[in-house]
Amino acid sequence: MSEQLLTQTTVDKLRFTKTSMTVRNEQTQSFAKWIFCAMSLAMIVPLFLIITYLVYHAAPSLNWEFLTTLPKNGMREGGIWPAFLGTIYLVVISLAIAAPIGILAAIYLNEYAKDNWFNRIINLAVINLAGVPSIVHALFGLGAFVYAANFGYSILSASMTLSIMTLPVIIASTREALMSVPMSFREACWNTGATRWQTIRAVVLPNSISGILTGVILQVSRAAGETAPVMFTGAVFYKVIKGGDLFAYNLNEQCMALSMHLYTVTTQVPNVKESIPYATAVMLLGSVLIVNATAIALRSWLRNRKKW
């Protein structure tokens, strides 16, 4: 039956009309969509409001002076320099310990390990290391580094505790970066007679180095925000150092830390100038989010550049 033979009325009859079931389905469909959308928003919107609230209350104290001066008058006024510097120290040293071990462990798990029971236990250990509560890491740091290894309450003990705590972050993201290198790249290299390590060094690492870097950056943000593990291993309520001095701490002394400083000024010190805890929180949150955003930007840039 050719189309020309159809009269206008038959066309109208043949046109699809929604049955009541289709209408009902469409209604449920759009209803479900909006419910799920609302659920996503319910998670995000309040937080934006809260952050706006924090920034609004922090505004009177948010300036360069706040960052570079010492706390004054029993931490009721002044800045956060010793805490900020202490956090940088803790993060850098924990990174120096965790990054090599974490990256090498990831190389082992991804490039060397066969799928046997032993390596499954290693995997399980990594997962559990990530799941151990931060306060248990603090107990471990206290028992192992402060007392057993006799480092005392120091930057060294705190950084080592932090590095073990953040190790799984580096392992997980490095593995992801290594996994994204196609197997055929390695096989091509093996075919030329290269050994496993030569292949890793010449093919796998150059192709995954930026992904590994992303993981390292994420470790930085995680380490900067942790409070409990440093609270009992090396961070101290208050310490006088010279404002603006970058090399004010020694490894065997205690330091202040931004995360712990926030806890202190919020819960332990009465009559603090109102904007100071807010400004401390905004500084901590801001630094962590900026570091994280850098990692995310780096990752998406890499994804776009990737040719395979």
Add this chain to the structure above:
Amino acid sequence: MNSEIVMNNETTGVGSGRIRAKRSLLSVSLEKLLELIIRLSGVSAILFVLAIFFFVFREAIPITISEHFSIKEFLTSIEWYPTSAVDIRYGTLALTVGSLSITFLSVLFALPLGIGAAIYISEFCGPKLKEALKITIELLAAIPSVVWGFIGLTVMSKVIVAVTGAPLGVNLLNGSIILALMSVPIIVSIGEDALKAVPDSFREAALAQGATKWQIVYRVLLPAAKNGLLAAVLLGVGRAVGETMAVLMATGHAVAIPTSLVDPIRTLTANIAAELGEAPAKSDHYRVLFLTGILLFIITFAINLIADFVIRGVKGKK
């Protein structure tokens, strides 16, 4: 793809042409040494987990012979008077109940939000919005716990006093909401992975039958991804049980079994954080806190183990 590799070899200076058939003994043994270091680093994860258990246990173990301590009282008594002059009691039941109730409530809040958001991101929204939401969620997951605690103490407590009329804003409800907000990003990202792991052929088969998206989610995806979603929830639970700073700041300090939503409570984690600084080193009190740490370690270990088995079950089926 071959040119790609040659390029990479050139940039690193180890072109395949330059790898000689016979290498010097030094370079071979250096490589062996390096591989040994790599293997050791791989094994280090096991060592660290064992070390955590060993060192926490080592500090805790002398308490078991102390006259003030009995393991039965430790687990089943609600009386926690560690510093009492006359009648020292180390019962952690109230703390355990505190931990469990706050975990239960927070998962109750977080579960619908987390799974709902995971479904929305994975099935309903467009690619650009999806990318934006995923980045936002990743940033949410990065907020430090002490900042969450601060939010609970300053913002959420005011909201709770205003809404419920409770005398104190820092309580079980406050802590649960904060913990729920903290664990939602984990539930979303792992839940989304689980939904992504359902093969597209499932969706296509359902579409071919004329199913709507909602029917696909409800009849096909949820049953197919239920193990992954369960694992997401378990990991959310794990985070909630182990969270320290946020609950320390947001739940008030009362070692008691809560009878209402607005009762202040204390959890196992917060108790360690609050008292470890004051307990003299190597005292009974100090050792009991380490023993609490072991209790926590075992609880989270079990949760992670179960979550791992559940995820493995998913992968095995694929």
